[in-house]
Amino acid sequence: MQRQSRILLVDDNPTNLAILEEMLGDEYRWEAATSGEEALEIAPDFQPDLILLDVMMPGINGYETCRRIRANPALRNVKIVMVSAKALVSERLEGYDAGADDYLTKPFDEKELLAKVRVYLSREQMKREIMEMLRGS
Amino acid sequence: MNLFARLSGNHAQIFSLLVSTVGQRDEEQIYLEGKPRLYLIHKIEYELKSLRDRYKFSDKEERRMGQLLARLAEYKSQSISAIEMTSVDLGVANKYMRKANGEYINVNNNFLGLLELTKENTLRFIKHSRQQFVRRTAIVVIVTSIAMTLLMAISIHVSNVLSGQIRDQIAVMSRLAGGEKDTLVPVSDREDEIGDLGRGILAFKESLLEQEKSRRAEEAMRAKSEFLANMSHELRTPLHGILSFARFGIKNTGKAGPQKLLGYFQKINESGNILLALLNDLLDLAKLESGKTPFEFRRVDICLLLAKVSDEFNSLLAERRLTVHFSTPDFNTELIMDPEKIMQVARNLLSNAVKFSPKGGRIEIGVSREERSVLVSVRDQGVGVPEEELERIFDKFVQSSKTRTGAGGTGLGLSICCEIMIAHRGRIWVENSPEGGAVFYFEIPLDMQDETGTDQVVKASDMWTPDDACQREHAV
Numbered sequence: 362m363q364r365q366s367r368i369l370l371v372d373d374n375p376t377n378l379a380i381l382e383e384m385l386g387d388e389y390r391w392e393a394a395t396s397g398e399e400a401l402e403i404a405p406d407f408q409p410d411l412i413l414l415d416v417m418m419p420g421i422n423g424y425e426t427c428r429r430i431r432a433n434p435a436l437r438n439v440k441i442v443m444v445s446a447k448a449l450v451s452e453r454l455e456g457y458d459a460g461a462d463d464y465l466t467k468p469f470d471e472k473e474l475l476a477k478v479r480v481y482l483s484r485e486q487m488k489r490e491i492m493e494m495l496r497g498s
Numbered sequence: 499m500n501l502f503a504r505l506s507g508n509h510a511q512i513f514s515l516l517v518s519t520v521g522q523r524d525e526e527q528i529y530l531e532g533k534p535r536l537y538l539i540h541k542i543e544y545e546l547k548s549l550r551d552r553y554k555f556s557d558k559e560e561r562r563m564g565q566l567l568a569r570l571a572e573y574k575s576q577s578i579s580a581i582e583m584t585s586v587d588l589g590v591a592n593k594y595m596r597k598a599n600g601e602y603i604n605v606n607n608n609f610l611g612l613l614e615l616t617k618e619n620t621l622r623f624i625k626h627s628r629q630q631f632v633r634r635t636a637i638v639v640i641v642t643s644i645a646m647t648l649l650m651a652i653s654i655h656v657s658n659v660l661s662g663q664i665r666d667q668i669a670v671m672s673r674l675a676g677g678e679k680d681t682l683v684p685v686s687d688r689e690d691e692i693g694d695l696g697r698g699i700l701a702f703k704e705s706l707l708e709q710e711k712s713r714r715a716e717e718a719m720r721a722k723s724e725f726l727a728n729m730s731h732e733l734r735t736p737l738h739g740i741l742s743f744a745r746f747g748i749k750n751t752g753k754a755g756p757q758k759l760l761g762y763f764q765k766i767n768e769s770g771n772i773l774l775a776l777l778n779d780l781l782d783l784a785k786l787e788s789g790k791t792p793f794e795f796r797r798v799d800i801c802l803l804l805a806k807v808s809d810e811f812n813s814l815l816a817e818r819r820l821t822v823h824f825s826t827p828d829f830n831t832e833l834i835m836d837p838e839k840i841m842q843v844a845r846n847l848l849s850n851a852v853k854f855s856p857k858g859g860r861i862e863i864g865v866s867r868e869e870r871s872v873l874v875s876v877r878d879q880g881v882g883v884p885e886e887e888l889e890r891i892f893d894k895f896v897q898s899s900k901t902r903t904g905a906g907g908t909g910l911g912l913s914i915c916c917e918i919m920i921a922h923r924g925r926i927w928v929e930n931s932p933e934g935g936a937v938f939y940f941e942i943p944l945d946m947q948d949e950t951g952t953d954q955v956v957k958a959s960d961m962w963t964p965d966d967a968c969q970r971e972h973a974v
Contacts (some may be wrong), residue, residue: 374735375734375774376769377735377738377739378767379743380738380739380742383742383743384742417731419897445729446730446734447731447734456661467734467735467738468734468738470736
């Protein structure tokens with residue numbers, strides 16, 4: 362049976378969360394966290410395939426959250442897309458350094474966001490299928 | 499005039515050497531002394547000849563001198579022979595030296611005889627000349643030491659004057675280096691090193707000021723670009739909300755039910771209000787910072803204002819089951835201020851307190867009289883402000899990391915309060931309460947009160963600078 366893809370949304374701004382939730386709609390299973398700390402708490406149980414991570418947050422910021430997620434063996438391979446208003450190349454590079462797979466600047470285009478989500482999730486799906494095949498044979 | 503009397507100083511010393519050998523020579527002691535003796539003979543010869551060169555001798559003296567020199571020459575040749583023989587045969591030389599020595603003693607005696615001096619006379623003369631020598635030496639020493647002392651005194655004085663100036667310049671230097679850039683550099687017209695030093699330090703100061711200027715300009719540029727970056731981010735977020743939810747509405751018009759559409763409109767409204775508040779705050783702050791905000795100062799009871807502001811929050815307080823405790827003080831709380839602006843400050847602080855208080859929490863408003871001011875405090879039971887952010891939360895767009903989540907607010911409220919307090923020559927700051935929660939203070943100085951105040955009061959306010967207004971050091 363095919364597992365429904367899971368997305369973890371992390372943003373301290375409720376409006377931003379509402380936008381993401383509205384965009385992703387019913388197609389995906391998602392959870393929302395309003396801080397990096399909350400995201401780190403939810404992620405191990407929720408086992409997301411993709412994390413959409415805001416950068417500027419109170420407490421630990423997106424970069425640090427990303428690093429900590431990568432440090433967790435159970436979450437090491439989850440796809441992380443940073444979604445931030447920080448648009449400078451240096452800021453984007455810091456995101457990649459922290460372990461992000463991709464970087465999206467706010468305000469983002471809905472279609473681009475959904476396309477990225479689709480691409481990363483289908484890859485994850487494919488990976489999972491291959492793993493299952495290998496395990497089966 | 500006696501020939502001998504003409505000898506003085508070192509001449510006398512040489513004669514004394516000569517004399518001291520008279521009668522003291524023990525033959526047994528004298529071995530191979532040809533060389534030193536020859537040296538002595540040379541010396542005496544030289545002295546006698548130079549004596550003859552310098553003074554006009556009488557015939558008699560001249561004759562004696564001739565005899566003396568002849569004896570010396572004879573004795574010299576003996577000594578030379580002794581030295582020469584020494585190199586041939588030591589034993590023979592010894593014998594010869596003994597013989598020569600006997601003659602030497604004779605020579606000396608003859609010598610003294612020639613000089614018409616008895617041994618006692620000679621010794622007396624030597625003593626006399628020694629005394630004279632000592633006296634002269636003493637005079638020379640005394641004169642020299644006086645001269646030296648004078649010279650030292652003068653040089654100490656001069657070096658004091660110079661080093662005083664150098665010390666002054668060093669003090670100026672270290673003041674400059676310590677950041678007192680207004681330090682006056684004393685520059686003299688001197689053409690020497692001291693003048694150069696002064697001019698050098700002046701150049702140093704000018705370059706410091708130049709650096710300071712460019713640093714400030716850079717800082718201002720950086721602050722400006724940081725502000726712009728922050729502002730664009732803060733504006734973008736609500737705008738993003740408005741646009742996104744409007745788009746969802748457009749996309750889903752046909753399929754979404756009225757409840758869903760209402761949700762979109764509410765979100766649009768919410769974001770629009772946030773945007774409006776942000777723009778209002780930005781405009782307020784810009785006007786305050788550029789000094790374009792009109793202030794209307796008048797005498798008002800601050801307690802009335804605080805009560806009024808507190809009333810505005812009644813419904814919100816009830817909703818969150820919060821209570822406000824306002825203890826009215828027992829002194830005259832009428833102060834000169836712009837009531838609208840002070841209400842804005844109070845509103846801001848109270849709104850923060852309400853926002854960050856836990857449900858059922860207690861907010862305390864206090865008014866107390868300080869030496870030169872009236873102090874208002876707003877105490878909440880929230881999470882408090884992290885120590886490292888006590889200062890920063892008064893900066894633009896800075897919100898406490900503990901409270902930002904979902905709390906809304908533009909991040910400009912406290913910056914505006916700060917500007918308002920600057921205009922009142924007062925201060926605003928925050929401390930953490932030991933029992934938990936934050937206490938915000940703002941202080942309105944009493945010396946605003948009377949335009950015709952005493953000098954002292956004026957001075958107290960003169961010491962105030964805008965940098966003090968958002969005083970954060972006060973926090974424990």
